Amino acid sequence: MNVLSIAFGAQMTFRSVHRANAQRAINLESDAEGDPLFLRSVARVMQVLNAFNDAHRPLTLSEIATAARIDRSAAQRIVHTLRKLGYIARDDDDRGYMLGLRVLDLTLDFMRLNPLVKRASPILLELRRRVSERVDLSLFDDTRVLYAMRMPSKREAFHATLPGHSVPVYCSSGGVAILARLDDEQARDIVARSDRTPFTAFTMREVEEVMQAVEETRRKGFACLTNQIMNEEVAIGVAITAHDGRPLAAIHIAGSLLEWSKEEFVANFSGLVMEAADAIGS
Amino acid sequence: MNVLSIAFGAQMTFRSVHRANAQRAINLESDAEGDPLFLRSVARVMQVLNAFNDAHRPLTLSEIATAARIDRSAAQRIVHTLRKLGYIARDDDDRGYMLGLRVLDLTLDFMRLNPLVKRASPILLELRRRVSERVDLSLFDDTRVLYAMRMPSKREAFHATLPGHSVPVYCSSGGVAILARLDDEQARDIVARSDRTPFTAFTMREVEEVMQAVEETRRKGFACLTNQIMNEEVAIGVAITAHDGRPLAAIHIAGSLLEWSKEEFVANFSGLVMEAADAIGS
DNA sequence: TATGACTATATCGTTGAGCGATACAGGATA
DNA sequence: TATCCTGTATCGCTCAACGATATAGTCATA
Numbered sequence: 253m254n255v256l257s258i259a260f261g262a263q264m265t266f267r268s269v270h271r272a273n274a275q276r277a278i279n280l281e282s283d284a285e286g287d288p289l290f291l292r293s294v295a296r297v298m299q300v301l302n303a304f305n306d307a308h309r310p311l312t313l314s315e316i317a318t319a320a321r322i323d324r325s326a327a328q329r330i331v332h333t334l335r336k337l338g339y340i341a342r343d344d345d346d347r348g349y350m351l352g353l354r355v356l357d358l359t360l361d362f363m364r365l366n367p368l369v370k371r372a373s374p375i376l377l378e379l380r381r382r383v384s385e386r387v388d389l390s391l392f393d394d395t396r397v398l399y400a401m402r403m404p405s406k407r408e409a410f411h412a413t414l415p416g417h418s419v420p421v422y423c424s425s426g427g428v429a430i431l432a433r434l435d436d437e438q439a440r441d442i443v444a445r446s447d448r449t450p451f452t453a454f455t456m457r458e459v460e461e462v463m464q465a466v467e468e469t470r471r472k473g474f475a476c477l478t479n480q481i482m483n484e485e486v487a488i489g490v491a492i493t494a495h496d497g498r499p500l501a502a503i504h505i506a507g508s509l510l511e512w513s514k515e516e517f518v519a520n521f522s523g524l525v526m527e528a529a530d531a532i533g534s
Numbered sequence: 535m536n537v538l539s540i541a542f543g544a545q546m547t548f549r550s551v552h553r554a555n556a557q558r559a560i561n562l563e564s565d566a567e568g569d570p571l572f573l574r575s576v577a578r579v580m581q582v583l584n585a586f587n588d589a590h591r592p593l594t595l596s597e598i599a600t601a602a603r604i605d606r607s608a609a610q611r612i613v614h615t616l617r618k619l620g621y622i623a624r625d626d627d628d629r630g631y632m633l634g635l636r637v638l639d640l641t642l643d644f645m646r647l648n649p650l651v652k653r654a655s656p657i658l659l660e661l662r663r664r665v666s667e668r669v670d671l672s673l674f675d676d677t678r679v680l681y682a683m684r685m686p687s688k689r690e691a692f693h694a695t696l697p698g699h700s701v702p703v704y705c706s707s708g709g710v711a712i713l714a715r716l717d718d719e720q721a722r723d724i725v726a727r728s729d730r731t732p733f734t735a736f737t738m739r740e741v742e743e744v745m746q747a748v749e750e751t752r753r754k755g756f757a758c759l760t761n762q763i764m765n766e767e768v769a770i771g772v773a774i775t776a777h778d779g780r781p782l783a784a785i786h787i788a789g790s791l792l793e794w795s796k797e798e799f800v801a802n803f804s805g806l807v808m809e810a811a812d813a814i815g816s
Numbered sequence: 817t818a819t820g821a822c823t824a825t826a827t828c829g830t831t832g833a834g835c836g837a838t839a840c841a842g843g844a845t846a
Numbered sequence: 847t848a849t850c851c852t853g854t855a856t857c858g859c860t861c862a863a864c865g866a867t868a869t870a871g872t873c874a875t876a
Binding site: 273275278283287289290291293294295297298301302304305307308309310328329330332333334336337339343344345350351352353354355356357358359360361362363364365366367368391393398400414415416417494495500 | 555565571572573575576577579586589590591592610611612614618625626627634635636637638639640643646649650675697698776782
Binding site for chain 4: 574
């Protein structure tokens with residue numbers, strides 16, 4: 253079992269892709285400004301839980317305080333309480349703090365209650381049964397799409413299956429399919445505000461390049477992008493909308509250009525993805 | 535695409551298994567009692583996020599208040615703030631509250647930072663490559679084990695892949711493997727405190743029955759249980775321990791008795807699982 | 817093995833953030 | 847139409863939490 257090489261490969265991919273997961277920082281002052289219902293104490297709690305977002309190892313109390321932009325005393329009390337409740341835990345070797353098991357309870361509750369995930373799950377599963385490519389559901393969140401479910405093909409690295417993983421809207425097939433359901437102004441604004449550091453040599457760089465893909469998606473009903481996030485990746489995305497037409501999410505099928513030409517991939521799968529998106533319905 | 539029948543099946547299984555996910559309620563008064571570092575405000579926030587635990591649809595403000603055992607005013611302010619921060623969202627049709635997308639950021643951070651998950655991932659992946667049965671990693675949490683990663687076999691229903699899903703320690707193969715690493719007193723205590731409502735006609739009911747399986751596990755180095763959570767399921771579990779021998783987690787391989795006899799399953803896989811657990815190491 | 821720089825943990829008097837009672841508007845149900 | 851539920855908004859009082867400070871344990875390094 254050649255563990256090291258696999259671990260290394262996984263780690264690399266992970267680093268390069270994590271960028272999109274950087275969250276908007278909570279700004280206590282500006283958020284609380286003129287909002288009598290905004291509780292600073294609540295925001296502080298979430299700032300502490302968020303402190304782990306840009307960490308790559310368990311944190312000390314001071315590190316948490318710095319990341320959450322509160323003083324050590326406040327951090328001490330909040331961490332103490334969250335620990336008692338199971339949302340923060342000490343490292344197995346008692347070397348630092350990390351998120352606790354109960355975070356996963358929230359994850360499950362999110363999934364269980366999200367109507368979109370509920371409706372999409374059986375259909376995605378059926379889709380996955382029919383094709384042996386990767387199938388996923390991603391949720392729209394401003395400049396990023398966030399993977400809620402991912403059913404990997406056998407050759408995929410593990411971490412890709414983690415819910416919560418996200419990629420920029422502008423260079424993912426599902427993202428572009430979502431942009432195509434917005435008006436040009438909104439779409440352009442999202443692309444413009446995105447961090448457009450390229451993932452590969454082929455990642456789109458210009459706003460207008462993206463808008464062209466959006467235009468094409470509107471005509472065809474699906475988006476098909478290649479080599480955007482990873483080399484040799486080809487993906488087809490179709491948007492899922494609310495009753496009023498707002499795009500909420502997208503489903504994708506992703507495969508490898510080593511196995512398929514773009515044309516073959518489209519010919520084989522675009523119909524299926526659209527059919528599935530339709531079944532999940534508005 | 536026979537969507538309905540699949541959706542129905544998934545729903546059924548889900549209901550029957552969700553029981554183990556009921557969390558210990560947060561008791562503000564008793565937790566705060568004589569602990570000057572315990573912040574009631576923090577606990578209230580988590581009570582609100584927990585309110586969704588026993589919900590099966592989006593909640594109204596009053597329902598949240600009731601579930602979180604706080605008054606409507608407090609719920610209003612906390613929900614308002616959490617919404618502004620993205621941890622709570624309204625239903626797509628604006629009919630109720632549910633958990634927001636940012637919960638998934640916490641999920642990913644948990645997974646990313648958890649040393650056990652980090653170490654186990656590539657090995658689980660390799661294991662999954664070698665066998666075509668379901669492979670998973672579950673984390674020990676008092677009377678339950680909580681699935682952190684699950685790599686399903688093709689025939690599995692979707693929701694089974696959700697992290698956060700949990701089952702009782704006493705009747706899961708990984709759980710019994712974990713119990714085997716505790717002393718009898720601790721193990722017996724956990725089993726005794728567990729809700730032992732049976733899942734199938736074969737689910738173990740008596741404490742001593744479980745302790746016998748624990749004893750056998752100590753001799754063999756792995757636990758193999760059948761028909762405990764689901765009918766026709768056979769699973770092998772091996773514990774993963776910390777440096778000091780404390781059990782932290784377990785990995786499993788699970789298959790179907792329609793394909794394997796228990797003896798065949800053990801002969802084929804017990805070695806592999808033990809090898810993998812060893813590689814993840816203490 | 818002393819030094820210094822970290823950790824986590826504990827204490828306590830002061831004060832303003834948040835409590836909670838109350839009021840109001842819109843939508844659904846009967 | 848009346849009732850009951852939503853979500854939302856307002857405002858003085860008060861006690862929970864703040865944050866400065868002190869202590870003890872742990873780990874390098876000299």
